[in-house]
Amino acid sequence: MNSRIRDRRRAVGRQRGRRRAGLVFVFGLLVAAAVLFVWLRSSDVFAVRTVTATATERIAQEEVSRVASEAIGESLFRLSTADLEEALRSLPYVRSAEVYRRFPNTLDVRLEEYEPIARLKAGDGAVWVVADNGRALEVVVPPAGAGLPLVVPSTDETPVAGQQVSEIVAQALPLAVIMADESANRHLASAKEIWVSPSGALTIVLKEGAELRLGDPTKLDQKLKGALQIIEQYLRDGTPLEYVDATVADKLAVKAK
Helix, strand or coil, X not given: CCHHHHHHHHHHHHHHHHHHHXXXXXXXXXXXXXXXXXXXXXXXXXXXXXXXXXXXXXXXXXXXXXXXXXXXXXXXXXXXXXXXXXXXXXXXXXXXXXXXXXXXXXXXXXXXXXXXXXXXXXXXCCEEEXXXXXXXXXXXXCCCCCCCCEEEECCCCCCCCXXXXXXXXXXXXXXXXXXXXXXXXXXXXXXXXXXECCCCCEEEECCCCCEEEEECCCCHHHHHHHHXXXXXXXXXXXXXXXXXXXXXXXXXXXXXX
């Protein structure tokens, strides 16, 4: 056999041997990493001992502690932050929740809370505060929430904390947002109530007792602009109003007392 061929075969054999050794080494590293990960998941070296949370105005620290307490003692490697975030979002005032692992032993909870934008009179007479997306937050006792518009539906509402109000009530909330805005017209800002009919038609009861009938919750800005101009004119003239009907945005009707 030619010596050149023998040398070539020896070189190929050595190369294959080095490749096999390299593969065995990599496999060994993977096995070691897997064993280490399993050990860390079951070990208390990285067990949760501390939970920190952002300060909020309305989310009770006790509620956050109650939810987060289930994570105490769990390994940071085994803990599901997604499950904990979902549990925190079930709290009525929590709009968003993000949970971060802070090694070696801490969970960092970042919370964003809902702001009440209206009050809602329930069928049993209780008054609730609700968020802009229709989420029922809690029952309040006057004077709490007194500066917020009061939505009074004709339907029998039974809110549940942390859940959505009915669709009819939710459709009235954009009007409540307009009324609660700091730049709102003075007649809207001081209005007594928002009535909601079974069909969803909206009526604002003004401080003077006059009704501002808006009909379905569409084109609210256009309806309000025209109606408020009429209200201002009648008040300047000293003429009390019974109602302004803005059900049709470009065809307003007025009745004086």
